[in-house]
Amino acid sequence: MPKKSREEIIWQPFNSLVPLNSLKKTIDKNKVKIPKPVLSPDQIKDLEEKILDSYYSKEEIIITYYREGFLYKVKAYIKYIDKLKKQLILSNGLIIYFKQVIAIS
Secondary structure (H helix, E strand, O other): OOOOOHHHHHOOOOHHHHHHHHHHHHHHHHHOOOOOOOOOHHHHHHHHHHHHHHHHHOOOEEEEEEEOOEEEEEEEOEEEEEOOOOEEEEOOOOEEEHHHEEEEO
8 A cells, every 4th residue: 555645645535524514404404493383272173174175175275284393385185084093185195184284275
């Protein structure tokens, strides 16, 4: 194995900094997470009524839901309501639990 000069060793990249980049991205992502909004019983009742109305009228709706610290919006039809598992199955294949739903428009 040939010896390397000091200059070649100094200018080689330092690989231990690579994992720090992924750690920094994870920390930055966790900083922007929000707590789950708390809904009153009246708001929950209104959501349930809107879900049933849109299901029976086959109307496309925009659902705002909370998952792992972030709010997401999806526009779809409600394909099926699973009362046992407490989830909505949407026309685009997405499954949303009742407790994740924040708003419907």
